[in-house]
Structure formats: C-alpha cells, structure tokens
Amino acid sequence: MASSSRIDYEINSDPFDPECVIASFNALLGELTEKEKLLLERIRGKEDNTSPKYTDQEERNLINKQIRKSQGFDVDFSKFRCLFDFYPSFLDECHSTLITETDRQFFGRLTKESIADYNVREGTSFKFVEVEKANLYRNRGYTYFITFVAKDSCDQTRVFQAKVCNVFCREIEHSFCRLKPGQQGECDEDSKRVVKKPRYNTRSNKRLGVTTNVS
Template sequence: MKIFNCLMKCGARNLILSLSPCVIFQGFDVDFTKLHHTFGAAAVDLDDSCLFSEPDTNRGWLDRLCGMAIAYYKEKTDTSLEYVKVLRANFHPSAGITLYITFEANDLSDGNQTKLYQAVVLYGCYIEVCSCRPKPSC
C-alpha cells in the first residue's frame, strides 16, 4: 500500500489506472477506449489487414492461430475441440506481437457444446502458443 500511495503522489496515477484493466483481464477483453495510455496495446480489427500481409485479413490469420491454439490445448489436456470462430483479439508489441485471442470452439468431449476459449500467442520471427484455456466465467 505504501508503494501505491507513493506512486499516486509521484503522478503515476494514470499509469496505474491504465494498467489496472490489463492486469484484471490478463490482456483479454480490455476496453482500450477507457484507457489514458495503452503503451502500444490495442484491439485487433478483425476485418482489416494491418497486422498481417494482404490479401489476407487479420481474421484469416487469427483463424490459423486459433487452430494452433486448439492443437496446443489438445496436446496439454487430451480434449478434442472443433474451431468455430474468432470473437476478438487484443495485441501489444513485445519481441514481436503478443496476441490475446478469444474464440469459440465446440467441445467434442462434452456433447459438442460451444464454449469460449482464450489463447495467448507470440507472433514474430516464429509463432508460439503460450497458453490456451477455457474463458473464466467470472
């Protein structure tokens, strides 16, 4: 608490308020319009091609990255998922781009129910799926 109070007095209030949603949502579901500073982070426009090369759209690339995330999830949990669609994605610059992707998939081992999943993918000189999990309910 002392550190927080010190930072507030030193004018770091905007930094703390800007980072709080990212910490709370772990990079997913952040409303960047409410932040004073985004430090390069933003939502991905699914129908644009600003992150990836033409003629593909961001959605096309994210579809492929979600497929990689599902393969990663299956390897870790031995659960079969069938990709449905990407819902949203956020990114921030790192040693490339870190993508926080929320997508729908059918859980074939649970009566083919459509569920929400979240994946973190590093995209740069190589592509690495860092995590894939069901979206937390709270």
C-alpha cells in the same frame, strides 16, 4: 467443463507477459496527428461531455490494472484518450502490412493450432468455431491475446483464450490456451478424457505462409 487439477496456464517466464507491459502513448510531446486522432476515435468512439476524464498517468495505471486482472484479454479501451502499445484488433482488417489476410483469418489459423495443442494436453476434442476478439501488444514483435469460440463433442460451445507470441519477428510461439475463467457447463467427454502430458510454449517454425514481423 471440468477443469484440470494442475495449474499450468499461468506462464510468467516469457518477456511479453502482460505484467511486464509498460503502457506508452504517442502524444508525449504534443498533439496527436490527424491519423492518430482517427485511430483513437475508431477505438473509443467520438469524445463528448460524457467521456471519462483521466490524466495520462491515471490512464497508464488503469490500462495496466485491466491488463494484469485479465492477463491481457479483457480491456475496456473506450476509457482511454491516449494511444498505447497495447490495443485492440480490427478483425476485418490487417494489423501488419506484411500480412496478406485479415486479422480474423490470421488469428483463426493461430487459434486452430492452439486448440489442437489443448486437445492433446487435455484429451478433449474441441473444434474451432470463430474468433471473438483479440488484443495486440507490440514490442520487438507482437503478442496476441485472442478470445475465440470452440465446440466440443456434445455440440456445446465454449469460450477460450489463447496467448500467442510472434517472437523476434519470425517464430510463432503458442504460450498457452485455456478455457475462459468463469464458465459453467459440462460435457460427457469430460469424465472420460485421458489427460496427456502437458506441452508448454509450443513453437511453430512455420511461416504460416506470411512473414509477420513488425512493419
């Protein structure tokens, strides 16, 4: 896919940027609860003698390093034995009790909006296919780091990344949408596309049929 010569994806002005993440864990003063232990086991699997062994500080440093490197999209949660405010989505479940659909459905609707904005900006015609994975950062609302697949007019699939913020518990803000770095391949439409004026921080005041505030 031919890339734009502009550098307009690296948006660092909003308070939810991954570089501002301060990882915190739920076991500062004692043992994890049984519910927390089950959640941690689901995220990283059962701990055994081959599991990585890091101090709490080493884990905080490691997760922040991975967040900064990938801008929040690619984090290996299997390395951590602490629970953080940055964690993976279980796509066939729901991350909030106030949402009536699964994360796969919810993030699918958000990424359809994101890819529509991308098409307007880049003059392309990608169509959403499926959500691949998503990470969540919870702090005065949610920030979603969604990896998804879309198909171009040549019927070739590409992997995209979209960052979407649930700002102040009400408004949905599309921070950016981009092709995942490092992909190869090109469609004929790339050489013909007309790049339109970019739109930044696209905001949708629609409730999307649900209220997605912090539960």
